[in-house]
Each structure stands twice: as structure tokens, then as C-alpha cells.
Amino acid sequence: MSGTPLGAGSPGLRARLRAPDFPWWLVALGALALGAGAAILGDAGLRQTLRILSVGLGTTVLVTAIAFGGALALGLLVALAGRSRHRFARNAARLYVEIVRGVPVLVLLFWIAFAGAPGLVAGWNWLATPLRDAGLVDMLMVRDVSLLARAVIALVVAYSAFVAEILRAGIEAVPAGQVEAAKALGLGPLQRFRLVILPQAIRTVLPPLGNDLVAMVKDSSLVSVLGVADVTQMGKVYASGSFRFFETYSVVAYLYLLMTVSLSLGVRALERRLRRAA
Template identity: 55%
Template sequence: MISRKNPSGTPRPDFPYWLLLAVGIAVFLLFRIATDDIYSQVMATVSRGVGLTVLVTLVAFLLASLLGLALALASLSGSLVLRQTARFYVEIVRGLPIIVLLLYIAFVATPLLVAGVNAVLEPMGLDPVRSRDFPLLWRAVLALTIGYSAFIAEVFRAGIQAVDRGQIEAAEALGMNRWLRFRLIVFPQALKTILPPLGNDFIALIKDSSLVSVLGVADITQLGKIYAAGSFRYFETYNVVALIYLMMTVTLSLALRRFERSGPPGSR
């Protein structure tokens, strides 16, 4: 098969026929939503969960990024204890399916935490804490934070290690301490390597946020399950649910590809 090439010799990207097909399907479903009463009712019901899905994704991703950065720095530290602790965390968490982690945090770790807190509060004469004081929504956010922090830690670690060692040594020769070297030399350059895979993790988290429905959290998927179970309109309901997720993930994926081609600000 002969590939088309630019005058410079680099392959030309294929015309995105797949995107035209996807847009056509989306337009058809949007037309059905606008003209069909059943589709309209499904959209009115399911769309109430969009805000919660976005909230769960944003909060979990922000916390996971902060925790992942801390784990990456620990894995690259000079302390053997910190390195091995970070490695243990990353390998164990990455080996667990997100849904198993979600159930474990919600129904095992949280009651154990409550029991531990009560063991401290009761001798002090304070009121005990109850498991129901921790909403399932925030248990789900905590589980997604823990799960994705392990993957994001590896992204940060790889990006930091990709920075040229010579520049770090030059910064050391100028008398910069470890914090200044990281803030002014290492992290700005690592960010160029980190951002694309970090964007992919964000898109993956949007999809995995649907797993919070197993805890009864009223996100897009859960509201769709409830509506379909009550109306037996599974075909229409899950068409709308799939459309909403695809509109979010495909849009972000295309934006990420454009960003990768153009490069982050200041890279050119």
C-alpha cells in the first residue's frame, strides 16, 4: 500500500472519515432527542447526572495528580524507605481493578477508619463517628483518587527522569538548592513530556467515573440505570448515556491531539 506523503517526505494524516461517521451518528441521536418524546425524557433524566460526573472527575483528578506527584518525588528521592514505600503503593494499587478498589474503600477501608477514629474519640468522652457520616460520593472520589494516583505517579516519574541530566548538574553548579532546581529547571521541562499522557489519564477517568454508579451515586450511568429499569426503555436510555460520554471523551481526545501537534505554550 502506497502512503501519501508531503513534499518534506513525512506521511500525510488520513482524512478523518471516522469522525464524519461519529458526527453523523451524534447528529442523528440529537435529532431523535429533539423530536422523540421518549428520547427527550431520557435526556432530561440522565443529563441531571452530568454535573456530578464532572465534579467527581475533576476533584478525583486534581487530588490524584497531587498525590501522584508526591509519589513520583518519593520514588526518586535519596531515601531507600521513601523509594520502596512509593514503589509498594504504586505496584499494589495498579494491580487492583478500579471497581474492586472502589468497593474496598467504600465498604472495608471506611468502616475500619471509622473504628480507628472512634477508638481515639471514645476515651476522650467525645461522640463517636458513624460510617454513614461519610457519604458514598466522597468514598467514590477517594477510591478514584487512590487508583489514578498510582498511574499518574508513573507519568510524573517518567517525565522527570526524561529531563537532561546535564541541565540539572549545571543548576547545581550555579548553587541552586534541590527545590529551586525542581521548580525552575526540572518541572517546566518535564511538563512538556507529562501533559499528553496526563490528558489521556483524565479522559480515562471520565469513563471510569461511571463505576461510582455501583455505590448508588447519582451520576449519568446511575440515572440511566434507574430510568431504564423503570421504563424498560433500555435501547433509548443507553443510546443517550453512550452519546453523553462520547461527546465528552471524543471532544477532549481531539483537543488533546491538537495540543500534542501544536505543543505546549513556549515550546516553539
């Protein structure tokens, strides 16, 4: 009896392995990841490097999660403004997208950190003058806005323009007949968006949004130029003090690969699940 399942299952397994779309690249990548992980854990110096870099791993994850969530929220507002019936809202949204997309992320990071943040603080202090005179709030100083907060704001602004274009395309891809049918059923604008447009748009925009999430994980390394203690900054500090540049940046690259490949596989799995649900 024990030979029956093996005899029945082996041909199917062999057929899947011979299939042209079998992800051999994933098998090779997994083998490389396991081999690199074993090499890191088996070497005392590399283990120490990994332990030091892991201190910045939480900052990298935190920056990516907050910035991507903020970019989704702001991008959705810009996308809806771009499809508004009001000419001013449409033109303001297009102007925002074109300006932000035309500036490199690193330049935008420097501008918001060293020009935008002081301007916002000055504006807040001017608006809060009555509250400050009443003793309700204190004067806000530029140093009160942390470099981490400035870096997150810069990433939110930078990626919101790309997210807005993705969401706008996904919303416009929903067939107009379904929106008209929802109107005929008496659904209001918010109900139509939540029940008809959004579920279908999500399936369309999930792959490009997943690409943007992976790109943000990599671009989060730019916050190291402000001294934020993420993985890249911790690696830069450790390599400068130990002169172990090859080992340190190899571990840095390994950590980023683990994060980005895991996210890519997670997005693909969610994609397949949504396709089956549809």
C-alpha cells in the same frame, strides 16, 4: 477584487483537504454526533430520557474533576518518593504502586467503601478520644462518610498509582545536564523542580495523563454500583422503570462519548500549543 481571495485561498484549502493527515475521522465523528443529537432532540421520548440523565451529568463531572485532581496530587507525592535518596521512601512508593495497580478498580472501590471507610472511621475515633472526652468533637459514624466521598477516594487511590508512574517517567526524561546546570546557577531543589524539571516533564507526560483523564471519565461510571446518582445510575434507574433500555443506554453512551471525545480534543490542542511554545 472579490475573486482574488477565493482564487488564492481555494488551492490552499483543497491542498489541506487532500493532505494525508487531514482528520476525516473527526469530520465523520462530528457528523455522527450532530445526527445523533438531532435524533435525540427530535424525539419526545429521547428528550425526556436526556433530561433525566442530565441530572446525573453534574455528579459525573464532579467525581471526575475531584478524583483526577486528587490522583495528580497523590501521584506526584508517590513519584517524588520513588525518586528519593532514602531507601525506605523508594521501597514504600514502589510497594504502593504495585499493590494498587494489581487490584481491579471495581474491587478497590468495594474495598474502600465497605472495608476501608469503617477502618478509617474507627481509627479516627480512637485518635480523637481526648477531643471527644473534652466535648470538642462528636463520635464519627460510618454513615457520616457518604458513598460519594468513598467513591471519590477509591478513584483517587486507584489512579494515583498510574499517575505516579507517568510523572516519574516524565521527570526522569529531563536531561541530567539541565538539572546540573540549574544547580550550578545556585537554584535550590524546589526551584529546580518548579522552574526546570516540571515545565519540561509536563510536555512529556501530557498525552498519557490525558489518556488517564479520559479513562477516569469512563471509570467514574463504576460509582453507580454504590448507588451514586451519576449518569450511569440515573440511566439504570430510568431504564428499569420505563423498560426503554435501548433508548436509555444509547443516550448514556452518547453523553459519555461527548465528554471523552471533547477531552481528547482539548488535550491534543494543549499538546500542540505546548509544542509551539517550546
